[in-house]
Amino acid sequence: MRIPFHTKSVRFAATLATLAVVLAGAACSGGGDSPPERLVLIGLDGADPGVIDVLRTRGELPNFDRLFEEGISTVTDVDEPVFSPVIWTTLFTGCRPEKHGVTSFTLPSADSTRRVPVTSNLRRRRTLWDILGSSGIDVGVVGHWVTWPAEKVNGFLLTNYTWPPSAPFEKEWTPGAEWDTVGRRTYPDRLDEVVRPAVNAGRYFASEHFPEIDRLDPALRHYLDKDFAYLNAGMALYDARSPHFFTQYMESIDFFEHRLWMIHRLYENRYHDAPLGDLPPLDKPLPPGVLERIGPMVAQTYRLADRLIGLFLDRLDLEKDAIVVVSDHGFRDWPPGTRLHVGDGKYEEMPFWHSRHGILLAAGGPFRKGKADGAVAPEQLTPLILAAFGLPVGKDMDGAVRRDLFRKEFLEAHPVKRIDSYESGGKGSPAPAPVESPMDDQMREMLKSLGYLD
């Protein structure tokens, strides 16, 4: 039914519109009391609620705006240590680190002579996508921490080692000989070859979405190119296969914050009057033009995330589908004298570093609108998504279902169910050590460049 724009009677038009909504609600199975047909979960490493607020007030994040307007928003609050692999594993298992086993960036090798970057075999609890898959939901998982070596899923999975963690990375990427020796980078195997045309063509994310890309130093350029590879691959797979649950990880916000926070803050101070607070002065003045060239880049990574959200909003119908955006932590200035746990047992005084607060946004399908009271703990994410699909939550998960994020009608139709455990498949026993691979040196190099390792 179409209502002409110039209709004479506004009240008549409003009545028709209301009727259309009611009819649509009756005709489809969605409308707030059914599990979503599709649920897309975007993981933004290091996305900070404060930065998002500031950029939104300047109108720079229109798709985040839509999520805030059409969904529920809150912050996440994590305990120490605020380390990405630990928190993402908590987010995706519903269990705290002492239960899921991924407690740091690196863990001792089998012979205890060295520390090896954490790998998926260490995870002692089933992942959200594994549970969804065994409940008959087809899944797509792209780029998340601690997913290599790839485990079998009911769908597809690109691990965090699908592409090299820190090697020089170019648009027309050709893997080196050592790369082919790294197995189980994707499930099914060699999925990276399937998505390479989308990756090399920059089909969804290309240099025009980050105009400064050619002026970045090689390390930053590498991270952006790697993110673009995962984003292009993820979108290509999503469009080709339309999984019912899809989750995509994006790394560059966190990476750019680590490397460029100071200059980001100086730029915000100079051009947007943001107070500098306790930040220490620079040792020497910046060369001319550097502030203008580099200063906007942290904000630019948030605009990339906004674009990613927008691509999914174009594809989803929030009447029946849902979208969730989550970050593992935020980023902030720290007052002088604050010693922070910045790596495996490494404590340092830092002027800026991870903050305990990330974001959680959930819109469409079963989620209500508004602002939630109180922060969400990372172990509450997996129970939240299980409940959104109408599936029971494991009593042995540490996180409780945040009923306050759902619409009332949805909870009436789908009261939260509980089962003793999802852990019957033999994943309960601890693996002895991380799997070593030719990627370890690159991974260590990456962790060093972010300040986590010496």
Ligand SMILES: [Zn+2]
């Ligand atoms: Zn992180």
